[in-house]
Amino acid sequence: MSDQRPRRPWEPPPPRPWGNEGPLQPWDQARAQVEQGFSRFRAGxxxxxxxxxxxxxxxxxxxxxxxxxxxxxxxxxxxxxxxxxxxxxxxxxxxxxxxxxxxxxxxxxxxxxxxxxxxxxxxxxxxxxxxxxxxxxxxDGAVQEVAPPAPPPPPGPLDEHRARLARIAAEPRLAGVSGALAGVLDDLSARPERITEARRFLVVHLDGLDRIRERLQAGAEPPEGLPKLLEDLTSAADEMRDRIRAEETAALDIQVKVLAERLRQEGYA
Structure with a gap:
């Protein structure tokens, strides 16, 4: 026998399942519109x-x-x-x-x-x-207050150089040397302690290439010595990368020798 009984006229209807509320009645729609309008007016x-x-x-x-x-x-x-x-x-x-x-x-x-x-x-x-x-x-509680926007992150030590290099790379005739300098920036990003000693190298090369880019984009004809200059700049960038790797290799070699000597002194090797 079911325990359900007919609903009395004075009893509220049972709640509907979640998501099956059905369309609002005209009175409910009008009340919702009035409440939304009042909320916008109060916030404004x-x-x-x-x-x-x-x-x-x-x-x-x-x-x-x-x-x-x-x-x-x-x-x-x-x-x-x-x-x-x-x-x-x-x-x-x-x-x-x-x-x-x-x-x-x-x-x-x-x-x-x-x-x-x-x-x-x-x-x-x-x-x-x-x-x-x-x-x-x-x-209090009239509107939802929002937290102030977070300040933008400070620029990285190589962000300005990357922005200048991106402008230089937009010139197709400078693509080769731009790729070489991009490799230098990638190596410096992995080794931030080397940025100080390479800063002068970056400034000189990027300044020169930026001026060349401006002249080329202004319609200047490339001089005969430009390919050789770009080749020299590319070689200099490759040499800088080799020097950075060599210094890292030398530093690692010293650490290995120091650790081996300490292990020998402690009797572990």
Whole structure:
């Protein structure tokens, strides 16, 4: 016998399986559209309500200027400035901006109460806390705050050289020497400690090739000595690679000898 019984008229219908909710009713669709519109309006006007609370301070500032009350004028200026700053902070929408804006509004309320209205410090602190709490209640969670974008990574020691080499390689007549210099950059990337000693070599070769590229792309006819010069530059790049490998080989040979000597002294070999 089944345990199911007919649903009473006053009982809500059972929930539908996930993914089988079916089309929304016209009333539900209208309500969803209204909620989405209100959310967009609230996000678009985020923080614009705060300056409306400071409109009496504009008249107060004019009055303080007329009476020559510097203290009241400073209080009004700080109240307006901090509130406008809080509005700009809220509209930025970064992570933690609501907390920062609430602190600014609380500070503005406390300054106006203590400095402008000459209330006792306790009342100024309480009014400042009220401004902070009111801002948090009004705007906390109104929109999803995003973290500030991460700063771009710093350029690598060879990035500038690679960019110049890419421009040089765009000229087909310089493809051979460009490939040789690209090999030098690859070897230096694997051995960053060698970059300092090869920097002068890279600057001289890339400067010369960059000027040649500009003249060729401007329509200059290649002189007779250009092929020989490019061949010499390619040979120099190959020699630089051979020297880097030779220095690495020599360093490895020294390490092997030192390790073998230490093992012999310790009695392990």
């Amino acid at each position: 006007t985020r923080g614009l309500l705060l300056p409306l609370f400071t409109w009496p301070l504009f008249f107060d500032a004019i009055w303080e200027i007329g009476t020559g009350d510097v203290r009241g004028l400073v209080a009004a200026a700080l109240g307006i400035g901090l509130t406008v700053g809080a509005t700009a902070t809220l509209r930025r929408g970064r992570k933690g901006d609501t907390q920062r804006a609430a602190l600014m509004v609380g500070a503005a309320s406390g300054v106006v109460a203590g400095l402008g209205a000459a209330l006792n410090p306790l009342m100024a602190v309480l009014l400042g806390a009220g401004g902070w709490l009111g801002t948090r209640l009004l705007y």
